[in-house]
Amino acid sequence: MSRPYAEVIGDPIAHSKSPVIHGYWLEKLGLEADYRKCHVTPGGLADYITSRRTDPEWRGCNITMPHKQAVIPFLDRLEIGAELVSAVNTVTRRHNGALIGTNTDVEGFLEPLRDELAREHYFRMARIIGTGGAARAIAAGLAEHGFTLVLAARNPEKARVLLDEIDPDGEHHVAPLDHFATPTNFAFDDREGCLDLIVNASPLGMEDQPPLAFDFSHAPPGSIVYDIVTHPLDTPLLQGARAEGMRTIDGHAMLIGQAAIAFERFFGQKPPREDGDEDLRRILAQ
Template structure:
């Protein structure tokens, strides 16, 4: 009797929290299933996909860096979300062996914003730091929800190309990374009825990385500050935002949210989240 399984692949892979997340849900539901991690180098990626395609027990995989774009030519079809973002973070295997690429990062990122997005606003603006793979999902999700975006990165030309690719009709703006580091004397207008986001979609502030330099004079009153970094979970950016009285969202929220979408695709059941992920978050932040 064989056991159905899914896994996460990447290079490196040791740091991935996905096995802990999916393993927790599998145990809670009492499923006869496994979730593994598999170290796959760029040179091994095509062979890995070919080998798993013919494995009837393999339900699919989550994909982390550096394979989110490189995997796309080896798949049979991309869902609309993956096409829009231009990156795949989840592959599922259909009964006929067809491999489908999707991107659950968008749904995971948007999940904690659902209540705010359900309301009507006069104006929605997001200031986003970062131009990598995670930023692509953030840009796509917010553009689809009517945000005007200011995208900041070390290379403004790369930021502009990203915006032009994902939302060419949008009236968005780019800025150099150091733009938000320097104080501004800009006076924000009445923000009543507006939705403002500050999103760190870069590795800045992650353990071992330089800190994110953000002067809070750039942050409109009432903003939601969202940092997708997961190590540490409570970043200096989030601490400063709370001290300023602002609502914050941490990276574990997005990580768990995107994993929940993938889990249901792999195993055909929604994961147990009745406690608001409190127990799982404790496991992930010992």
């Protein structure tokens, strides 16, 4: 007997933890539904969307690399957040059959920073590494919360275009990727009352990817270091930050946060998170 389902698509997809997260919540709530993973190549994306449009049990999908921007032409409408960052990580189908593109990465990324964002600061700056779909969402979310951004990329021109698209009136900066790799003798001012973030929004440091070279002389005292890589979870960047006495946020924070928003859209109920995701994190770490 068939039953409702959602899924995550990407190329590759074997590493995705989304089925574990959504499956855990479905079981806790006792919902008769499934969450799957589906390997979709760039050349197969159009056929995938066409086939799912006519599947009455399909509730939508999460989208990972490399489809977050490529999927847009196949959708009927984008919500404001996805339109702003020109990247989609969640697709749902309305009752009239329309496919709607959403970006839950922004809220998922910001979730563990809510306490800090609720405070007033003299100045907010984020040093972000990467220009992919997740980086676009992160940069847009932080710009909306008053951050001055420094975006580092292999292609600084691409970084400038990204910043001009998401916040054309902002006074943001770009840098080559190796800018943060070599030491600096810059003397940071008194950072009390400021909020500084270091964000790895790239695949660098992920298993089977090149390492991320970052020299902590570029991190102001009291910085929060946030790495969205999930495999390995405890990246060299996070280890280095702890050695410097800095607060760290790992990739499961964003992964679980964005999944919670998508789960409610797919299945019509909020996921059970009363324990602060402790049990789920233990399962993900296995």
